[in-house]
Amino acid sequence: MNLEILTPDKKVFEGEVTAVTVPGTSGSFQILKDHAPIISTLEDGPVIVKEATGENIYNIKGGVVEVLDNKIIVLAEAIVA
Template sequence: MTLEILTPDQTVYKGEVTSVTVPGALGSFEVLNNHAPIISILEDGKVIIREGKTEQIYQIKGGVVEVIDNKVIVLAEGVVT
């Protein structure tokens, strides 16, 4: 599936992933291939990206996530580096 992490001023990440865990308003949740369509508010927290056996972590400052047709878009207010 494809993942994009966007902030108001840049594209932070764009690529194919195995799964992604996001900090939802009611707790973290994982999105896998063929996930049901969803739109959710995100809290400040970690976005964990998995590509096979590798893992990348981004710390975001809130936002929203949209999942539809194996495309995940995270619109973050900001990313802490």
């Protein structure tokens, strides 16, 4: 799957991933290969990115996620250090 994490001022991440966990408004959920199309709002919290080489965590300040045809776009208000 291809993942992009974007903020209003920069592209934070782009690459191939095996799984992504996002902080949805109704609770966190994981996106795997061939996930059904979805658009969801996101709360403040961690976006956990699993790649073949390991795992990275990006703490976001709210946003939106879109999943369509194994392409995931996370539009975050900001990344919290």
